Amino acid sequence: MIVRIATEGQYELPDGEVTARLNVLDNDAVAAVEAGDEARFTDLFAQIVAYVREHGTPLSDDDLRGSDVIVPPPDTSFEEARQEFSGDGLIPD
Amino acid sequence: MAGLTGRFSTVVKAKISKLLDRAEDPSETLEYSYQKQMELLQNVKKGLADVVTAKKRLQLQSQKLEQQVVKLDTQARQALAAGNEDLARTALERKSAVQNELQGLDSQVAELEGQQQSMTENQQKLQAKIEAFRSKKEVVKAQYSAAEAQVRISEAATGVGEEMADVGLAMQRALDKTENMRARAQAVDELEKAGAFEDLTQLGSGEDDIDRQLRQLSSSTQVDSELERMKAELSAGGHNAGELGSGGDAPSAGGQSA
Numbered sequence: 001m002i003v004r005i006a007t008e009g010q011y012e013l014p015d016g017e018v019t020a021r022l023n024v025l026d027n028d029a030v031a032a033v034e035a036g037d038e039a040r041f042t043d044l045f046a047q048i049v050a051y052v053r054e055h056g057t058p059l060s061d062d063d064l065r066g067s068d069v070i071v072p073p074p075d076t077s078f079e080e081a082r083q084e085f086s087g088d089g090l091i092p093d
Numbered sequence: 094m095a096g097l098t099g100r101f102s103t104v105v106k107a108k109i110s111k112l113l114d115r116a117e118d119p120s121e122t123l124e125y126s127y128q129k130q131m132e133l134l135q136n137v138k139k140g141l142a143d144v145v146t147a148k149k150r151l152q153l154q155s156q157k158l159e160q161q162v163v164k165l166d167t168q169a170r171q172a173l174a175a176g177n178e179d180l181a182r183t184a185l186e187r188k189s190a191v192q193n194e195l196q197g198l199d200s201q202v203a204e205l206e207g208q209q210q211s212m213t214e215n216q217q218k219l220q221a222k223i224e225a226f227r228s229k230k231e232v233v234k235a236q237y238s239a240a241e242a243q244v245r246i247s248e249a250a251t252g253v254g255e256e257m258a259d260v261g262l263a264m265q266r267a268l269d270k271t272e273n274m275r276a277r278a279q280a281v282d283e284l285e286k287a288g289a290f291e292d293l294t295q296l297g298s299g300e301d302d303i304d305r306q307l308r309q310l311s312s313s314t315q316v317d318s319e320l321e322r323m324k325a326e327l328s329a330g331g332h333n334a335g336e337l338g339s340g341g342d343a344p345s346a347g348g349q350s351a
Contacts, residue, residue, distance in 0.1 A: 004255065007263035009225065026096035061228035064252035070102040073266060084100060
């Protein structure tokens with residue numbers, strides 16, 4: 001699976017256990033945002049980014065494959081993540 | 094994945110397809126986008142230069158204040174040695190006020206230093222990202238001009254489109270931050286223009302009121318001590334009169350006769 005950390009770059013991750021773990025972290029982070037738990041979100045989101053960097057192999061610059069999943073920018077704030085779920089999102093038109 | 098990453102992926106991908114739908118000639122669009130990225134990078138660099146300038150200004154003010162602290166300290170000692178405790182107190186009070194200013198200034202300098210570092214990192218990351226985009230762009234262009242199958246082009250375009258959108262996002266975030274820091278740098282500039290630093294630095298140049306009082310004090314003590322010496326010499330009798338001419342040339346503030 002190819003994962004992009006937005007504003008950073010693409011990584012190739014092995015399917016199976018690794019992506020399953022990422023999925024769990026992802027859902028927990030969403031739950032933390034919905035519960036308004038900023039500290040927990042910050043912790044989980046940092047874990048997601050670190051997990052991708054640790055388990056992924058960076059894609060070379062001339063690799064043209066698109067990503068399966070895109071992780072929001074590493075410096076995403078709690079407020080931005082909250083807005084991501086309330087409509088406006090991180091990416092303006 | 095349905096969570097944060099899934100949601101984010103969907104939004105980014107929607108943006109990419111919008112981007113690609115608009116493009117008539119992929120290589121031209123990519124080239125234009127690359128030029129635009131290079132231009133925006135210049136803005137980030139300019140913002141960084143502003144922060145560095147603001148930091149240097151504050152450091153200069155800070156140095157002046159440090160000199161001022163040393164000067165006021167010396168003045169206080171001089172005043173005390175001359176027996177004027179009130180004047181010494183005035184000097185020490187000013188010293189403490191200047192030290193407070195200095196602390197505030199130093200923390201501002203430290204803050205700008207931190208901003209400078211994060212902006213430098215940001216700029217380096219952006220440069221690397223633009224480079225990655227350039228590589229992808231070149232691959233697509235090579236394929237396009239070699240007139241390979243259109244299907245392959247559009248697949249490739251997804252990858253390069255994603256990179257393009259991502260550089261755009263990175264750029265936008267960097268520019269937002271740059272604007273923020275630029276505003277802070279401008280605030281320093283305006284403070285300086287408004288003369289906020291002048292009151293403090295004026296103390297550092299030329300002679301201030303403490304200097305004048307110290308001078309008066311030392312000249313009066315010089316007069317006093319010279320008078321005392323003359324009295325002593327006169328009362329000691331005529332045989333010391335020959336030494337008076339050579340010893341009296343450069344009287345100093347005190348203790349010489351002991």
